[in-house]
Amino acid sequence: MKLQAALDTLTLEQCIELLQETGHSVDIAEVGTPFIIEQGMAPVRVLKERFPHIEVLADAKIMDAGEFEADKCFEAGADIVTVLGVSYDETIEGVVRSAKKHGKKVMVDMIAVQDLAKRTREIDQMGVDYICVHTAFDIQSTGQKDPLEELKVVNQVIEHAQSAVAGGVKLSTIDAIAREGAAIVVVGGAICNAASRSETAREMKRHLQEENA
Template structure:
């Protein structure tokens, strides 16, 4: 399993600072949708240039013009882009075509899909996305009855490659790994921490993940 940090901040400066703080402990740097809306797709290239050894994930949440939007992100250096799982099948197929052409990955974001989620996960998987992100947004997480377990149950049942986003913390990340997720996506547990680097390190250790290459290099240099 890989550990992905969501850079859910509004400015490129804040994103670069956060990425620098946690890079030793994460595998994937995600540019959150607000960041891309605020700074434009050029922010993707800035993060990739600063951290060429990391996978850069552009959370476009594309709902239309899938091929065009994916092309824009890939041209800036994105390794992975998202397209909405609720989008038209042709939109998803367009993003997949762009990914194949660029040799990069496309993820279907299942945010807002609750009823019939397993069925839709399987449908978008058949359209050729590399994996699905079973995602509970901030508003859904704020509901008193929300539990990350519902995401894990659907991931196990769907039987296709998936990531989990929505309430992943030091207390739940081991369960995410045990459920078979390829990626654990962490936002607030890292960016809201007093010490984001320590939080990212603790998450990696709680999941029993090996050190990243950069973490090993830092330790050797020290």
Template sequence: MKLQIALDTCNQKEALAILHDVADFIDVIEVGTPMIIEYGMEPVRAISKEFPNKLVLADTKIMDAGEYEADIAFKAGAQIVTVMGITHDETIKGAVKAAKNGNGKILADMMCVQNLEERAKELVELGVDYICVHTAFDVQDKQSPFDSLSKVQNMVGSQHSAIAGGINIHSVDKVIPFKPEIMIVGNGITGQDDRRKTAKMIKQLLV
């Protein structure tokens, strides 16, 4: 399992400081949607340059202009770009085309997808690499991603699965039995007093 850190509500300087603390235990660095909205692709460029041996994910959450927008992120240095699973197939196909041209991968965020299993299968058939079961920040006190992860894995396999949404050191044990390809942690690392220790503990649990 790969451990992905989500960097959402920080600026570039803060993000780099966090990464220098925890990078030894991180496989994928996510430049989160809030950071992209505020600072554009500059953090993607800077982080890709500073950490060339890490996978960098741009959480663009693409809904339209799939090839055009994904291409921007790949050219900035991202190796993984996100699209929304509920968007049009044509948008997905465009993002997948950009990924192939940029030697990258596509992760589909399944927020708000109702026909989870059917859509996961369709997305993988369209060329999406990862299906991410994601409990949105605004509803993390009401929803759990684990039932949805089980459904996705039964349909497309663990190698195509990712999980995000409120995961921390106390809930990692619920993720481990599923063995998704990517486990995404945000505040569960970035918001902790000892980020390095927490990242190390989580990574050791995944091995």
């Protein structure tokens, strides 16, 4: 299982500092959507240059012009690009074409998908690499969504892609998620806001490795 650090609200300098502290544990550095809105592809380029051993995910949440927008992300150095599961099939297929052209990967973000099992089955046939259940930031405190239960739904359905989970993952919940199994576990605030980011990332990675042993 890979540990992905979601970098959403930090400055580029703070992100570099965090990855210097946690790079021994973090497999994927996510340039989050707020970060992209603020600074475009610049953080993708810089982080890939500074940390070539870490995969960089551009959380572009593509919803239209799939191939064109994915091209821009991959050309900037992204290893993985996100597209929304609620997008048209043609958009997702365009992102897949771009990824194959560049030798990179696609993660489909299932945020706001209503019929998770049905849409997962459809997307799983499109050649994507990861299907990610995502509890939206805006509803994490409401208890409307359970990332573990949604992860179980995806794991029961997928035949080709691998699963991923994001949204509110913390040390107290990571064991249950790891037991269910996901190729990628995305952690944001639990690492970025920790008193010791290095130790927290190390501990989370240890939990994932133990469950995967």
